[in-house]
Amino acid sequence: MEKEKIFVLMSQAIIEGQQEEAVRLAREALELKLDPAEVIEKGYVPGIQKVGELWEKGEYFLPELISSSEAMKAAMAILEPEIKKQDQGLRARGKVVIGTVEGDIHDIGKNIVASMLQASGFEVFDLGADVKLEKFIEKAEEVKADIIGLSALLTTTMIGQKRLIELLQQLELRERYKVIVGGAPVTARWAKDIGADGYAENAVAAVHLVEQLLGTKRER
Amino acid sequence: MGKSVETSKEIKVMIKPGERIIQGEMGENLAQILKRGGINLNTWCNLRGICGKCAIEIIEGRVNEKKEEEIKIEKIKKWPQNYRLACQIYLEGDIKIKIPEESIIKDIKILDRGLMIKKEIEPAIKKYQICFVHNDLIKAGSILNYLREKLKIEELKFSLKSLESLGHFDLENDVIIYIYDGKELVRISKGVLPSPLLGLAIDLGTTTIVMEAIDLESGEILGKQTDFNHQLSFGSDVLSRIAFACASPDNLKKLQTTVIDELNEMIEKFRDDCGLEEENFMEAVIACNTTMNHLLLGLPVASLARAPFISIFSSIEPLRAKELNLRLNPEARIFIAPNIRSFVGGDISAGLMAAGLFERPGPFAFIDLGTNGEIVIKKDDQIVVTSTAAGPAFEGGNLSCGLPAVDGAIWRAELINGELKIETVNERPARGICGSGLIDLLAIFLQQGVIKPDGRIAQGREKIEIQDNIFLTQGDIRQAQLACAALKTGFRLLLENLCLDPRELQAIYLAGGFGQELSVENSQVIGLIPRIEKEKVIFLGNTSLAGARLLLLNNSSRQHLLSFLERIEYISLAMEPNFQDYFLQALRFGPWP
Numbered sequence: 001m002e003k004e005k006i007f008v009l010m011s012q013a014i015i016e017g018q019q020e021e022a023v024r025l026a027r028e029a030l031e032l033k034l035d036p037a038e039v040i041e042k043g044y045v046p047g048i049q050k051v052g053e054l055w056e057k058g059e060y061f062l063p064e065l066i067s068s069s070e071a072m073k074a075a076m077a078i079l080e081p082e083i084k085k086q087d088q089g090l091r092a093r094g095k096v097v098i099g100t101v102e103g104d105i106h107d108i109g110k111n112i113v114a115s116m117l118q119a120s121g122f123e124v125f126d127l128g129a130d131v132k133l134e135k136f137i138e139k140a141e142e143v144k145a146d147i148i149g150l151s152a153l154l155t156t157t158m159i160g161q162k163r164l165i166e167l168l169q170q171l172e173l174r175e176r177y178k179v180i181v182g183g184a185p186v187t188a189r190w191a192k193d194i195g196a197d198g199y200a201e202n203a204v205a206a207v208h209l210v211e212q213l214l215g216t217k218r219e220r
Numbered sequence: 221m222g223k224s225v226e227t228s229k230e231i232k233v234m235i236k237p238g239e240r241i242i243q244g245e246m247g248e249n250l251a252q253i254l255k256r257g258g259i260n261l262n263t264w265c266n267l268r269g270i271c272g273k274c275a276i277e278i279i280e281g282r283v284n285e286k287k288e289e290e291i292k293i294e295k296i297k298k299w300p301q302n303y304r305l306a307c308q309i310y311l312e313g314d315i316k317i318k319i320p321e322e323s324i325i326k327d328i329k330i331l332d333r334g335l336m337i338k339k340e341i342e343p344a345i346k347k348y349q350i351c352f353v354h355n356d357l358i359k360a361g362s363i364l365n366y367l368r369e370k371l372k373i374e375e376l377k378f379s380l381k382s383l384e385s386l387g388h389f390d391l392e393n394d395v396i397i398y399i400y401d402g403k404e405l406v407r408i409s410k411g412v413l414p415s416p417l418l419g420l421a422i423d424l425g426t427t428t429i430v431m432e433a434i435d436l437e438s439g440e441i442l443g444k445q446t447d448f449n450h451q452l453s454f455g456s457d458v459l460s461r462i463a464f465a466c467a468s469p470d471n472l473k474k475l476q477t478t479v480i481d482e483l484n485e486m487i488e489k490f491r492d493d494c495g496l497e498e499e500n501f502m503e504a505v506i507a508c509n510t511t512m513n514h515l516l517l518g519l520p521v522a523s524l525a526r527a528p529f530i531s532i533f534s535s536i537e538p539l540r541a542k543e544l545n546l547r548l549n550p551e552a553r554i555f556i557a558p559n560i561r562s563f564v565g566g567d568i569s570a571g572l573m574a575a576g577l578f579e580r581p582g583p584f585a586f587i588d589l590g591t592n593g594e595i596v597i598k599k600d601d602q603i604v605v606t607s608t609a610a611g612p613a614f615e616g617g618n619l620s621c622g623l624p625a626v627d628g629a630i631w632r633a634e635l636i637n638g639e640l641k642i643e644t645v646n647e648r649p650a651r652g653i654c655g656s657g658l659i660d661l662l663a664i665f666l667q668q669g670v671i672k673p674d675g676r677i678a679q680g681r682e683k684i685e686i687q688d689n690i691f692l693t694q695g696d697i698r699q700a701q702l703a704c705a706a707l708k709t710g711f712r713l714l715l716e717n718l719c720l721d722p723r724e725l726q727a728i729y730l731a732g733g734f735g736q737e738l739s740v741e742n743s744q745v746i747g748l749i750p751r752i753e754k755e756k757v758i759f760l761g762n763t764s765l766a767g768a769r770l771l772l773l774n775n776s777s778r779q780h781l782l783s784f785l786e787r788i789e790y791i792s793l794a795m796e797p798n799f800q801d802y803f804l805q806a807l808r809f810g811p812w813p
Binding site for chain 1: 459460526674797804807808
């Protein structure tokens with residue numbers, strides 16, 4: 001099959017959230033000895049970008065977003081080891097430590113953001129829900145993260161986002177990380193008030209925000 | 221000790237009119253015989269001969285002589301000579317009697333609709349007229365001992381203050397003694413004035429407060445008031461009120477005073493409008509969610525809204541009105557319906573009690589749909605409960621044209637010959653959409669294909685026009701999907717926990733804001749509730765208020781409720797491994813199972 005045709009099918013599989021098809025195409029690409037980096041860039045990435053557009057237009061909602069990003073992740077899981085084998089040194093677009101702050105056990109929103117970031121090529125360290133503030137910083141230090149993402153779903157736990165920023169300041173680490181916040185009760189205003197580097201209303205916006213903060217925006 | 225031959229002799233009690241005969245034994249108490257025979261005789265004072273409520277008319281037969289107290293009651297009540305207190309009669313031979321209507325305990329209807337639940341009037345607080353018989357008083361040795369004997373309460377509890385007030389009464393006249401929970405002396409008043417025994421049933425909602433003044437002896441509802449909860453100005457839902465309360469100790473105090481002041485204003489209105497004196501209100505039962513009862517008591521609420529979501533109390537001993545600055549009788553008791561968990565409060569526990577659901581074998585589901593959707597499912601002896609964050613969409617909260625069910629809100633819609641017909645509250649010109657209207661509209665648009673099952677508006681349109689300036693946007697539909705999915709996911713996880721297929725449910729009871737205007741079919745079309753026969757979906761109305769009413773009028777219900785609560789298992793949805801998968805699946809509109 002022609003390369004271009006496969007790329008179209010790959011993009012289609014991601015848009016439709018067809019995980020099995022996305023995986024099958026990834027395997028086929030390897031059998032055909034296609035360059036895995038090019039396959040990701042030209043086959044799969046346009047798909048997930050289209051998904052983002054459909055979300056922004058309101059045509060896609062959470063289930064579609066999740067199945068597309070899951071399909072994307074599954075395909076990447078096939079291709080990335082090959083890239084490493086070939087030692088092409090594919091670098092992640094950036095590292096994000098993410099979690100729901102302490103006192104809060106809600107994590108669907110955070111999971112979707114993590115999934116979309118991963119599908120968009122960022123390396124994501126998901127710490128889960130009800131995460132101690134110190135834990136975010138430890139992990140970020142350990143993996144040399146670029147960004148710390150904090151989710152809070154309750155008006156009563158949002159305060160954790162503010163405290164983390166204060167904690168970073170106390171430890172004189174504030175300059176080292178970009179801190180982004182999100183969650184149902186969180187607003188751009190709140191993000192600004194607590195001195196966060198950014199706020200995103202949803203998973204697709206979060207991808208844009210991270211790209212913008214790291215200056216790694218892809219050409220559309 | 222064996223009974224003597226004479227006392228075990230069988231005797232007959234014949235009840236007129238009719239030929240009903242109940243067998244008794246020589247020397248046996250008549251009230252007890254009648255009770256045993258299934259007659260619902262009013263034994264308000266537990267056979268102590270002091271309340272005068274178990275009067276019967278003797279038609280034929282010989283009985284023991286009246287004592288001084290009975291003669292006093294007879295005079296007060298102006299009874300004919302042949303009237304006697306059944307509890308003071310010990311049989312000496314066959315008798316024929318007639319039982320007046322007023323000596324039979326009346327049942328009270330608990331729910332306003334949906335299910336017929338009747339309970340006996342048996343309040344926690346009772347009043348008794350006591351006369352002082354000189355010889356007995358001398359024998360007893362002290363006024364307190366006299367009361368102990370007359371009331372037949374050996375361990376009579378009292379405060380120093382009530383002891384003091386005992387000394388202020390003239391022993392020539394009768395007094396009225398108020399006893400709480402069968403053991404505690406809470407008030408003494410002069411026996412000459414007729415004073416009603418009143419109570420309040422209060423549904424203290426996050427949005428609305430409903431208060432009923434009830435005569436505790438007759439069960440009659442004497443007045444009712446409804447008002448918005450004035451705490452609304454500090455936040456519309458429980459979480460925003462918790463956030464406000466946590467911001468400073470002054471804020472917590474402010475929330476408490478706001479609600480207490482409002483309750484006092486309502487109590488005052490009962491005096492102004494219905495002539496009910498504050499001092500005669502001897503008890504209040506308050507049913508509300510956990511946050512509301514914590515705020516009412518001025519308790520810190522921080523722990524309620526962060527993991528592990530723990531309340532300060534579930535159940536507490538009744539408080540005194542004066543402790544809360546409630547303007548009832550200062551000694552009036554305030555009973556708070558017990559909480560189940562931090563997000564499933566006394567409003568739900570009282571509601572379950574009111575609907576008699578603990579006694580029903582099930583399997584059934586009980587849903588109280590508001591900003592939080594509480595779900596309870598019972599199967600045999602197992603009861604599981606959860607709370608879902610449904611959000612305000614079904615209360616018209618976060619929709620572009622959303623309204624609560626006020627004048628002009630679209631609350632019903634249907635397709636007639638392919639044309640959309642809408643109905644508004646009080647037939648006022650349409651100015652928005654409330655919850656039940658939203659459900660109808662969603663169902664219609666789904667069936668027409670205007671909305672796809674994934675929630676998308678067909679043909680890439682951004683909104684659906686319903687009338688001039690009233691529309692549903694893509695964002696509104698997304699909000700409805702989230703609300704619907706939250707409830708559906710909770711429902712599914714509880715059912716799974718009990719290994720129950722939704723089709724096995726014998727009933728789904730709906731409590732809370734939604735009333736008969738909610739279309740069961742359309743709720744099932746969008747998937748808000750599972751598909752079971754329409755007749756099995758039963759609207760119960762305000763079960764929280766009904767529960768408060770029941771707990772106020774029937775003291776034993778309180779103990780029952782507490783023992784039932786021990787059997788309830790709380791399921792935290794966010795901790796369930798399948799929660800996310802189910803939630804994402806549930807975002808799709810459509811009937812289930």
